[in-house]
Amino acid sequence: MSKKASAPVTGKDFDKAYNAPITFWGDVRIPKELEELIKTNNPKTSLELGCGLGRFSTYMAEQGIKATGVDFSSVAVEKAKKRVANSEHKPTFLEGDVTNLEMLNEQFDVSFDIGCFHCLDEEGQRKYVSEVSRLLKPGASLLIWAMDSSPSDIRITPDYIAKTFENRFQLVNSRFSRRRIIASHWYWLVRI
Numbered sequence: 001m002s003k004k005a006s007a008p009v010t011g012k013d014f015d016k017a018y019n020a021p022i023t024f025w026g027d028v029r030i031p032k033e034l035e036e037l038i039k040t041n042n043p044k045t046s047l048e049l050g051c052g053l054g055r056f057s058t059y060m061a062e063q064g065i066k067a068t069g070v071d072f073s074s075v076a077v078e079k080a081k082k083r084v085a086n087s088e089h090k091p092t093f094l095e096g097d098v099t100n101l102e103m104l105n106e107q108f109d110v111s112f113d114i115g116c117f118h119c120l121d122e123e124g125q126r127k128y129v130s131e132v133s134r135l136l137k138p139g140a141s142l143l144i145w146a147m148d149s150s151p152s153d154i155r156i157t158p159d160y161i162a163k164t165f166e167n168r169f170q171l172v173n174s175r176f177s178r179r180r181i182i183a184s185h186w187y188w189l190v191r192i
């Protein structure tokens with residue numbers, strides 16, 4: 001897979017990034033899109049793909065949702081677990097690759113991904129679609145934020161997302177974003 005030197009892609013790249021005191025993507029405010037995902041779907045369960053330090057799944061758990069976050073960086077998952085060790089509302093944080101989530105068998109009400117899908121190459125994206133399809137209930141929502149230019153040099157556009165997820169998900173909305181100054185999109189998909 002071709003890869004831009006500066007962008008982390010592998011688990012080792014991300015372990016290194018998470019061993020630093022702060023990551024450049026940070027984990028600051030909760031995106032309004034995530035708040036809307038809860039308001040619109042009123043989910044009982046959520047699955048976060050590429051949860052990093054777990055800020056967003058922790059927010060879901062604080063809203064009373066049974067939240068699960070998966071990330072392939074063991075460093076991130078350990079830090080995420082430590083951060084919530086004394087919280088009343090704890091998400092479940094699991095170390096795992098979003099292209100192979102065989103440790104999960106339940107079906108979730110919603111899923112979200114803030115910055116993970118664009119890390120994958122085409123084969124990884126195909127496996128991701130297959131796994132997320134298996135793990136979401138029919139009619140469940142999937143919210144993705146992805147950069148327009150991926151680290152593996154794939155141009156991610158609404159048409160590209162619609163095509164990549166076709167037959168499994170319907171792309172119901174997309175919106176251009178400058179989140180973190182990066183040309184990117186929010187995508188709203190529904191499991192068919």
Ligand SMILES: C[S@@+](CC[C@H](N)C(=O)[O-])C[C@H]1O[C@@H](n2cnc3c(N)ncnc32)[C@H](O)[C@@H]1O
Pocket residue numbers: 009011014025026027049050051052053055070071072073076096097098099113114115116119120
């Ligand atoms: C840009 S970070 C975003 C983390 C978090 N969503 C946030 O916004 O703070 C992307 C995350 O996806 C994870 N990731 C990338 N590829 C992955 C894969 N194949 N399986 C699991 N996690 C992956 C990385 O370890 C990293 O934590």
